[in-house]
Amino acid sequence: MIGDILFINLTDGLNWVENRRELVDKYIGGSGLAINLLNELCPEGVDPFAPENPIILAPGPFIGLYPACSKTIAMFKSPLTGNLGESHAGGKLGVAIRLAGYNAVVIMGASSKPVWLDIKDNGEVKVNGASSLKGLSSLHTIMSLDAVNPYGLQSIVAIGPAGENFVYYANVSVDGYNFFGRTGLGAVMGAKNLKAIRVTGCGEISVKDLDRYKRVFEKVYEDVIKSGKMRKYHDLGTPQNVLVLNKIKALPTMNFKRGYFEYAENISGEYFADNLLVRKSTCPLCPIGCKHVAMLKNFFAEEHEVESIEVGYDYEPIYALGSNLGVGDPLDVLKLRAVCDRYGLDAMMTGTMLAWATEAYENGLISLNETMVEPRWGNAENYIEMVKRIVAMPNEFYVSMAQGKAYRNLGEEFLAVIGGNGLAGYHTGLAFIIGTAIGARHSHLSNAGYNLDQKLLGLTIDPVEAVKALIKEEAWRCVLESCGVCLFARDIYGKHTVLEALNAIGFNYDDEGLERVGRLIYGLKYKFKFREGFEFQSLKIPNRIFETPTANGRISPEDVKKGLEIADAEVRGLVAEATAYHVF
Amino acid sequence: MPIKLVVKNPDRCIGCDTCVFICSRELAGVLSVKHSAIRISRVGVGFKITVCSGCDEPDCASACPYEALRLRSGGGVELVGPDKCEKCESRPCLDACALGALQWDDERKRPVICIECGVCAKFCHHNVLYYGEVV
Numbered sequence: 085m086i087g088d089i090l091f092i093n094l095t096d097g098l099n100w101v102e103n104r105r106e107l108v109d110k111y112i113g114g115s116g117l118a119i120n121l122l123n124e125l126c127p128e129g130v131d132p133f134a135p136e137n138p139i140i141l142a143p144g145p146f147i148g149l150y151p152a153c154s155k156t157i158a159m160f161k162s163p164l165t166g167n168l169g170e171s172h173a174g175g176k177l178g179v180a181i182r183l184a185g186y187n188a189v190v191i192m193g194a195s196s197k198p199v200w201l202d203i204k205d206n207g208e209v210k211v212n213g214a215s216s217l218k219g220l221s222s223l224h225t226i227m228s229l230d231a232v233n234p235y236g237l238q239s240i241v242a243i244g245p246a247g248e249n250f251v252y253y254a255n256v257s258v259d260g261y262n263f264f265g266r267t268g269l270g271a272v273m274g275a276k277n278l279k280a281i282r283v284t285g286c287g288e289i290s291v292k293d294l295d296r297y298k299r300v301f302e303k304v305y306e307d308v309i310k311s312g313k314m315r316k317y318h319d320l321g322t323p324q325n326v327l328v329l330n331k332i333k334a335l336p337t338m339n340f341k342r343g344y345f346e347y348a349e350n351i352s353g354e355y356f357a358d359n360l361l362v363r364k365s366t367c368p369l370c371p372i373g374c375k376h377v378a379m380l381k382n383f384f385a386e387e388h389e390v391e392s393i394e395v396g397y398d399y400e401p402i403y404a405l406g407s408n409l410g411v412g413d414p415l416d417v418l419k420l421r422a423v424c425d426r427y428g429l430d431a432m433m434t435g436t437m438l439a440w441a442t443e444a445y446e447n448g449l450i451s452l453n454e455t456m457v458e459p460r461w462g463n464a465e466n467y468i469e470m471v472k473r474i475v476a477m478p479n480e481f482y483v484s485m486a487q488g489k490a491y492r493n494l495g496e497e498f499l500a501v502i503g504g505n506g507l508a509g510y511h512t513g514l515a516f517i518i519g520t521a522i523g524a525r526h527s528h529l530s531n532a533g534y535n536l537d538q539k540l541l542g543l544t545i546d547p548v549e550a551v552k553a554l555i556k557e558e559a560w561r562c563v564l565e566s567c568g569v570c571l572f573a574r575d576i577y578g579k580h581t582v583l584e585a586l587n588a589i590g591f592n593y594d595d596e597g598l599e600r601v602g603r604l605i606y607g608l609k610y611k612f613k614f615r616e617g618f619e620f621q622s623l624k625i626p627n628r629i630f631e632t633p634t635a636n637g638r639i640s641p642e643d644v645k646k647g648l649e650i651a652d653a654e655v656r657g658l659v660a661e662a663t664a665y666h667v668f
Numbered sequence: 669m670p671i672k673l674v675v676k677n678p679d680r681c682i683g684c685d686t687c688v689f690i691c692s693r694e695l696a697g698v699l700s701v702k703h704s705a706i707r708i709s710r711v712g713v714g715f716k717i718t719v720c721s722g723c724d725e726p727d728c729a730s731a732c733p734y735e736a737l738r739l740r741s742g743g744g745v746e747l748v749g750p751d752k753c754e755k756c757e758s759r760p761c762l763d764a765c766a767l768g769a770l771q772w773d774d775e776r777k778r779p780v781i782c783i784e785c786g787v788c789a790k791f792c793h794h795n796v797l798y799y800g801e802v803v
Binding site: 149236 | 682683684685686689692693696697698699700701702703707709713714771774791793794
């Protein structure tokens with residue numbers, strides 16, 4: 085039934101379904117539904133690793149119905165940022181949850197021993213022992229739990245050893261090649277002793293006016309295939325950015341010391357596609373195939389003993405484990421990505437920490453006493469050894485690395501982190517920095533400041549204007565996330581199309597209503613952040629960002645300060661509007 | 669020349685499952701896997717596409733003791749006696765197909781059979797599925 089939410093309590097193993105139709109009617113689903121549930125269910129000031137921290141998985145209503153819509157939204161309190169934990173993943177999870185009959189799945193409590201969850205239709209939930217899965221990579225866990233069911237769609241999510249060990253930026257793999265990255269969902273699962281979740285959806289998704297829905301589907305599908313709006317993602321994928329950004333000196337290199345990399349060609353989307361790409365992969369109902377997968381061959385002994393690993397590659401891991409670590413060999417980039425996947429680490433944050441450690445070592449702030457292996461620009465083998473230690477945490481230094489913090493606050497001025505989250509790979513200018521700072525999940529995808537910088541290349545960016553544009557964009561993205569639209573398809577799903585698509589499947593929105601719901605959701609995210617202690621005044625911007633010229637010249641600290649002051653006032657306005665609309 | 673559905677370029681499949689859902693939409697008016705006559709499953713680095721190949725001498729029809737499946741012109745089968753399927757417990761048609769291309773609809777107690785409408789191929793952007801004249 086529309087509005088059904090599956091609750092599972094791992095402490096006592098009980099599960100039940102509650103209908104929250106009113107939330108779906110008001111907030112669509114996805115992030116709109118998730119943030120309401122988070123504000124309700126997460127106790128104020130809770131330790132992110134406490135059993136009381138809920139995990140909410142919410143796919144929007146477009147998932148399983150429209151092309152290029154597959155993003156399930158995860159919300160929880162983040163160990164990395166200390167406030168809003170939000171992460172989006174593609175793959176089959178969203179459709180499987182929808183076919184199982186739910187608008188969201190909420191996991192509460194914690195198990196005393198390792199378990200995995202088996203979720204099927206009609207409230208069928210089993211909590212199974214997972215001791216034998218302990219220490220396995222997420223991919224091997226997924227392979228172990230794979231059970232073909234001809235009557236339904238199955239999706240498996242799993243954590244690796246990093247999640248089991250509570251690394252603050254441990255990720256969660258969805259079906260092997262999609263990830264809930266960034267804000268540490270893997271560690272929250274680990275704290276619940278939850279190794280994996282298998283969802284099998286054997287039900288159906290129906291719409292009342294089939295003909296009307298079909299017409300919208302066909303129109304959107306044509307646009308996806310023929311308009312060229314998604315060509316970038318289909319062709320080279322996001323790594324197309326490597327050369328584009330390098331050219332405008334916005335490709336962060338060696339811990340943001342500069343914006344260009346002499347080996348950019350070697351790790352470009354063009355190089356990977358021409359030489360290493362073996363297949364493309366995609367999400368349900370999306371013909372694009374944005375996920376580019378390379379084959380990494382490793383001859384590990386004489387007589388051509390070989391192991392072959394499929395490694396997905398995207399722009400962000402290439403920047404984080406490539407240019408930003410001075411790694412210019414594409415195979416080394418893949419090796420580093422593979423080791424992050426093996427242990428279940430967010431590749432971006434791992435890169436951020438390794439880059440900081442290399443510079444701190446270079447400057448003599450830390451030594452081999454701490455690092456145990458020498459961090460050196462371009463030396464992938466040593467970085468791989470360090471990644472293993474981030475997961476194993478053999479000393480105090482690596483504990484701090486695993487928490488995403490500068491060891492003993494050393495070299496904080498060059499730790500490329502804002503709001504707890506590592507910066508994405510865009511040294512484009514003021515809008516990117518302000519955008520990351522004010523984004524509810526401190527992600528480049530929150531509001532695409534990098535896009536604004538690139539549009540205004542060579543022009544003066546007014547911080548006040550930038551903040552207004554970024555907030556408008558983020559509020560709109562809150563609508564897309566609530567529907568389930570993949571942000572790669574944002575040019576397909578303009579406001580008019582979203583309205584048509586929503587109303588064809590039984591929602592009743594108009595122009596103004598849609599804009600308002602975006603603002604409300606953004607406001608509710610900040611309501612949670614403020615409640616958990618976030619404040620703009622104490623947000624630190626690393627000095628490195630101001631030192632290194634961006635694609636748009638040097639960023640002025642005064643401009644950032646001014647932008648954040650305006651943002652604070654604007655966001656508080658949104659929180660007030662959201663609170664007035666929905667009193668908890 | 670007969671017009672039918674053919675898995676033409678199986679190695680080009682990226683696993684979007686659009687055909688699976690489009691099929692259920694045509695056959696049952698909903699989006700689901702269980703109502704679909706197509707299955708896509710990951711095998712090695714690629715995908716396996718399981719769908720009726722429109723045989724000239726269909727093993728499924730031969731296996732049916734009730735003659736519920738009739739050879740259709742151009743290949744494949746049509747279900748002519750769904751009432752007979754209701755009582756059938758052994759479902760020999762499902763086992764008879766070497767591809768395993770027939771699925772079982774548990775609610776309506778009958779096999780899910782490709783109707784050779786070709787809509788799936790229309791939505792297969794990578795030309796894995798082809799619907800048209802076959803030599």
